[in-house]
Amino acid sequence: MLATATVQCSPRNVSQREDDIRHTLADHDYVFVSGYDMMGFILGEPGVDPHTIDTFARSWDDLLPDGFMADGCTYRARRHATMIGDRAGGPVLLQPHQPHFQPVAYNPLNGGVERHYEPISPEIIGGPVMAALLRFATSAFGALAPFYSWHIEVHQFRINAVDGGGKPTPEGTHRDGVDYVLMTLIDRHNVSGGVTSIHRNGHKLAEFTLKTVLDTALVNDERVSHGVTPIESVRSDKAGYRDVLVITFRRRPASQDAQPSRGI
DSSP: OOOOOBOOOTTSOHHHHHHHHHHHHHHHSEEEEOHHHHHHHHHTSTTOSHHHHHHHHHGGGGOEEOTTOTTOOOOEEEEEEEEEEOGGGOOEEEOOOOOBOOOTTTOTTTOSSOBOOOBOOHHHHTSHHHHHHHHHHHHHHHHHSTTOOEEEEEEEEEEEOOTTOBOSSTTOSBOOSSSEEEEEEEEEESEEEOEEEEEETTEEEEEEEOOSTTOEEEEETTTOEEEEOOEEESSTTSOOEEEEEEEEEEEOOTTOOOOOSEEO
């Protein structure tokens, strides 16, 4: 059985736990953080409580169909936002809405075109739960590359279980063409499958399933690739879906000086 780079955080304080995550990510190029520990991180942030977490999760019910699936499938819904993050875990700033783009080299199925998705709603992208998750991610990734500011893209995904399997990663095992990626489970209802695997140079390093709310994987996208197996309904008479938040981080050239619209 493959070992998984997992951080056991509970006995230590928050600062020590976050240091463990950074060190594990630096050593292994990926790390799994349990939903229990993620909940502990974000509940310590301003404005985060069970009510705001529930409101955040329910926003996945308002995602819109992905009209850019080159295979014609309709099982994926999403929203999108673009942000800029300051160096070393500094402020994160929402940018004017813009398309998502990936080169074909990284996404042979849907890449090579500008994909215009509906924006994440203001109360969600600017709310306390998103701010807490962004602070966690910028702190972890910023510690590994402290001299860079970041181009950040935030993706809300719902994959519906359909006949033949809903595919969280229809392009297969892949890299996103960025520096770092955070993947957080928001909900998982009436589905089997959805197993995440991490690979380096064609060799599988680990596999695990995001099962519990806020189960999170962080990966160094320059050094490892990742994929997720299709999901299927456990009970065919009930809807099945998998809701995930994906946040990607790409280093910005020092020459860029974008004008942000607001901070988080």
